[in-house]
Amino acid sequence: MNIIDELMNLENNDINKMFYYDFLTGFPNRNYLEHFFNVYKVSEMQKTVGIALLYIDFDNFKFINNNFGHTYGDKFLTVAGKILKGLVSESGAVFRTGGDEFVVTVLFPAREINKVEVIAKSILNRFRKYLKLDHYEFLSTVSIGIALCPNHATSLTELMKFADIALFSSKNHGKNTFTYYNEEMGEANKRKFGIFLNMKKALQKNELYLEFQPQLDIKQNKIVGIEALARWKSSELGDISPAEFISVAEETGFIIDLGKWVIENSLAAYKRLSHKNGFLLDLGINVSAAQLHGGYFYQFIIDMLKKYNIKPENIKFEITESQIMQAKEENIKKINRIRELGIKISLDDFGVGYSSMNYLTFLPIDEIKIDSSFIAPITEDNKMRVLVDSIIYLSHRLGYTVTAEGVENKEQLELLKEMSCDRIQGHLLSKSLGYDELETFLKKH
Incomplete structure (x- = not known):
């Protein structure tokens, strides 16, 4: 032996x-x-x-x-x-x-x-x-x-x-x-590892929740959309920022389970919102490349839309440049298939990733969301102001809607209005809101 x-x-x-x-x-x-x-x-x-x-x-x-x-x-x-x-x-x-x-x-x-x-x-x-x-x-x-x-x-x-x-x-x-x-x-790795271990339990313990940030159509001066944002209050680690836990989720593969939870709960909340109050808004949901690659994803989306009886035209998937550019050809095929359902695609955080205007000519998208790091300095930095103006102009010529993220003050809003930006999102309009807060906000606006 x-x-x-x-x-x-x-x-x-x-x-x-x-x-x-x-x-x-x-x-x-x-x-x-x-x-x-x-x-x-x-x-x-x-x-x-x-x-x-x-x-x-x-x-x-x-x-x-x-x-x-x-x-x-x-x-x-x-x-x-x-x-x-x-x-x-x-x-x-x-x-x-x-x-x-x-x-x-x-x-x-x-x-x-x-x-x-x-x-x-x-x-x-x-x-x-x-x-x-x-x-x-x-x-x-x-x-x-x-x-x-x-x-x-x-x-x-x-x-x-x-x-x-x-x-x-x-x-x-x-x-x-x-x-x-x-x-x-x-x-x-103590912090990240703690997040990783607790993340496995977060769904079972109902520690995840959603907040929603409104979007304003500048010309109409009207709320026309909301973006669903995942939040996590851990019983062991307290409030964990999305930047932390989403990064760990992507590194460890948990983004698949997290993404499913976000999509289903976002659609459920949207159904309640439209059925109870009659609000008809665009719903933006963040999607990762890992979700796109999953063979389950396309059918999962169809099943969720049927389950909550939501028209795909009201849904917008927000995907970052860097996510799309991973396995570019394959991602473009999958995005085109999703768009055929009627779902819109928004290029999120534009400017942070590959930042080439050339990509705008072939990516299958409907909207550009200019990252807040571009918006923050436009009242002081003339070069950045010219750059943002150019992005908006070219995006419109290519047929895309443009949303400015992270708008914090009226000066930024006035400049974006002059540039013919379509929508804004940021603390000037509203911070991200829980479901009940969102209902109250929409009734007032």
Whole structure:
């Protein structure tokens, strides 16, 4: 019996199978991992042999699950687990700890830590290749976080926490890599990691909510639209700015679940608003490139519009330049398909990303939203004033509506009026409002 077999030795009976094994894949679960670690801690081998804990996450698993269904998602996890087991062989053990996450434990003599890196690299290399299931081929690279016992921690709880932080760092560095935990990493990523951990619970705990910012048609002096904005008040971290949590959501893939929540709840609120009060406004909803890439997205939009009986002509998806320019040709195809439904497309934060007027000639859009960083200096900076005027003029010639974001004072409004800007949005008109505040605001305006 080798060392791994000794640590994994459990009486093989039905009760143990139910408690210590994952029902789906048949691999040892978190309970077995705790047993494994406890046996190691009281054994003589802990004096000369360390344990590396490799926290493994499949980068594209949500794409597989969303586009091919849970049946193929489950098959993928089962086959992936077997591949992992084959790669670690007698050097380690494989555990499924939940979702698409596996833990691999590797035993290493004190002076042979390079053994851990060899196994981590072999895992990365294998999952850079396609995995065949039935007549489909799937590709999902992995991100790995590594923590060492006793180097980093001597308790399983701490070891798992540190490996998770290292995994988060791997994802932050573009995924498809492995990272060892270190103390500096823990401190640097503490805030982002806290957001990441709590984000997983935010939807279940109903901590997310929406606010809406009105938009004014300058010529009509009339409220003609609202933009839905996601907000988060965490029970553990307090108020978290959208800039923080949306960035983390995009880095970790949570943007898919967050995006679905925003779209459905925005449409539900819009339905209440129009049905109860008769307000007929444009509803702007922010959409990311990750959502566009999801095979589920197009049908999801159709289903949501039907569910809430909303005309697509009243909906506007706001997408940033930088998001569209990622996989440009593919995104343009997907955007064109969405526009065929009748939904408008707004180029959000114009000027912040690629900032080339040339893009305006071929992007399938209906509106330009000039970023607030361009609007803020126009009362003082003549060059910026000329630039904004030129953007508005060219956009109109190309057939686009123009909205100025971040309008804070009357001087800015007067200049934008002279430039024939169509709409404004910003604190001069109103801050973002909760649903009840929005109802009150619209009744007054």
